[in-house]
Amino acid sequence: MTGTLMDPDTPFLAVDPATVQANIRRLRQHLDGLGVTLRTHVKTAKSVAVAALHDEGRPHPITVSTLAEAEAFADAGYRDIVYAVGIDPHKLPRVAALRARGVDLVALLDSVEQAAALPAGLPALIEVDCDGHRGGVQHDDPALLQIARTLVDGGAELRGVLLHAGESYYAIGDDALRAAAENERLTAVRAAEALRAAGHDVPVVSVGSTPTAHFAADLTGVTEVRAGNFVFFDLVMAGIGVCSLDDLALTVITTVIGHRPDKGWILTDGGWMATSRDRGTSRQRVDQGYGLVTNLDGHPYADLLMTDASQEHGVLSVRPGSSATLPDLPVGTRVRILPNHACATAAQHDHYQVTDPESPDHAIRAVWPRVRGW
Amino acid sequence: MTGTLMDPDTPFLAVDPATVQANIRRLRQHLDGLGVTLRTHVKTAKSVAVAALHDEGRPHPITVSTLAEAEAFADAGYRDIVYAVGIDPHKLPRVAALRARGVDLVALLDSVEQAAALPAGLPALIEVDCDGHRGGVQHDDPALLQIARTLVDGGAELRGVLLHAGESYYAIGDDALRAAAENERLTAVRAAEALRAAGHDVPVVSVGSTPTAHFAADLTGVTEVRAGNFVFFDLVMAGIGVCSLDDLALTVITTVIGHRPDKGWILTDGGWMATSRDRGTSRQRVDQGYGLVTNLDGHPYADLLMTDASQEHGVLSVRPGSSATLPDLPVGTRVRILPNHACATAAQHDHYQVTDPESPDHAIRAVWPRVRGW
Secondary structure, three states: OOOEOOOOOOOEEEEOHHHHHHHHHHHHHHHHHHOOEEEEEOOOOOOHHHHOOOOOOOOOOEEEOOHHHHHHHHHOOOOEEEEEEEOOHHHHHHHHHHHHOOOEEEEEEOOHHHHHHOOOOOEEEEEEOOOOOOOOEOOOOHHHHHHHHHHHHOOOEEEEEEOOOHHHHHOOOHHHHHHHHHHHHHHHHHHHHHHHHOOOOOOEEEEOOHHHHHHOOOOOOOOEEEEOHHHOOOHHHHHHOOOOHHHOOEEEEEEEEEEEOOOOEEEEOOOHHHHOOOOHHHHOOOOOOOEEEEOOOOOEEEEEEEEEEOOOOEEEEEOOOOOOOOOOOOOOOEEEEEOOOHHHHHOOOOEEEEEOOOOOOOEEEEEEEOOOOO | OOOEOOOOOOOEEEEOHHHHHHHHHHHHHHHHHHOOEEEEEOOOOOOHHHHOOOOOOOOOOEEEOOHHHHHHHHHOOOOEEEEEEEOOHHHHHHHHHHHHOOOEEEEEEOOHHHHHHOOOOOEEEEEEOOOOOOOOEOOOOHHHHHHHHHHHHOOOEEEEEEOOOHHHHHOOOHHHHHHHHHHHHHHHHHHHHHHHHOOOOOOEEEEOOHHHHHHOOOOOOOOEEEEOHHHOOOHHHHHHOOOOHHHOOEEEEEEEEEEEOOOOEEEEOOOHHHHOOOOHHHHOOOOOOOEEEEOOOOOEEEEEEEEEEOOOOEEEEEOOOOOOOOOOOOOOOEEEEEOOOHHHHHOOOOEEEEEOOOOOOOEEEEEEEOOOOO
């Protein structure tokens, strides 16, 4: 017991572990039914303690976005790690050091240049593009087979293929999301088949994004699914329809420090330093500003948004066009901000205050650190 | 000597102290000519070592945005500190602890509620609004005198008034910037005169923002100017015309990790985790994306921008409409990103790699930590 949500100076992050566990359980059950492994991307929470909510602390397969995450999770006993950012050859010594500690760290690449730089014995996944979102070769590009050949000829290990349907974050409606998931699966299977036809073993066929992971109806040919955001969810995911507002496990607690009745503003001590500059919902049907505002119990104030931010100031005001009235929140009142993008908001902080939803006085049960840097 | 800019794993922040010193010298000379004190806002660099570039390490008057900054600078011997975010009464014990250490920490407020909560002996500035940007009372609002009266009656000390012309960031053209500076000055002087007419001493008349600090032509009646961004500058400030690209002291170093010739993209390992999501130039005449791209020597590639970002991936491509060709940057090439907003970009990192511009091999002379959290 380390006080309540009224004790730490604001702004700070609060996380509800019961909601995280429910979010993990939901995705696990869905993927169990489809016969694939969940390889959670720890880039969202960057916390060994949050990851421990999967299996009561026992290590499980994970995905990382930085070697700093890999090193922190290796320290905590994790041994099955995919590093899902295209490998910069300069980082290979840290990759080798992790492997020397017994971590099965798998690298990612999408070019012959990178394949030629891999040391013998290092397992690698080839990134394949399915929607033009970011990196990756096309499943039918001869480069796919050249990369595999270069990799194997150099003594590295071809572990399989990896895809990420990043454009699914902009899909609208269940049909579009199911189609994005099926496109991701089908492209992965075709890439794997092309490699197998050329004589390669392809034990791993890895796909994933939080939207496609939840909307996949069939994952035949896929061996594992990566997703990260689902542990916390956020307003972007609620806007897509992957979760409801009740599933959001992460909030920023801020304090009212002033009022501008002439402008219809309530000012808080939570600016973009606390929420990040991420405004993901600005591209969605309903723009939620910098976030929805609730009281400490999690009940939303009618149409109250954080509509603007400077470094250490937030502006709360009523959603444009709404007839709701500004609530009476005196100086010193603490409110929660539900974030646009949990990954970006959490990155602004070093710790989570862990709340107990069963506790009527908002008891803080623990303080969990986050992994920082690269 | 701790290696060169080719040594640390990317992404990381690089700072050029000679450019910082030139930026400080320029603003100091301007303000010396106007007869006012510079009270640098350390929220941008959040670094005692960067602040030490003002006066060879000797403490000078500073502004802070968090008590964590105040505490770190107090540890380094700073004693003259304005905490320029409206006071949350919950934070008063930390304010008192700093004052008990001999720090002349001055609080900010803009309501009778806050004034009534101040302990006896605490000096405070009243925030006055000059452009509808954020908090503050109007200079001719009777509330100004009520706040002053409440404060003095409770035994606190009225130190003066504080204004911030935040809308100057959106001013276009030298005339508009000069007008913003004069409006900030004139409003400050009127507020101070109103307080004096009511019998109060007003020793401090504090104004400031990086644009108005540079464009002020007359500061009669003002005692000090606050500015923060000017130590590093950034693309938003260059877009306003407060600095040139050569004045930018802060860059993010990233590495090329892939190519999408079909899309006209070069992919790097520097995403929004390294640059922040801040896209301040999107509101300016020239949108610089997530930043301009230069080589390690600081020479820009023709019309090459960081045009998109995910958490750990940056996309470099040619400015829309430009006829420039994509440069040939093999995997492993390191480039610099000039940021939109130095305050937000620096906040994504824990350290600065301090470069020596006289060194042809980009030697790193030191690693300086940043203050984190609140």
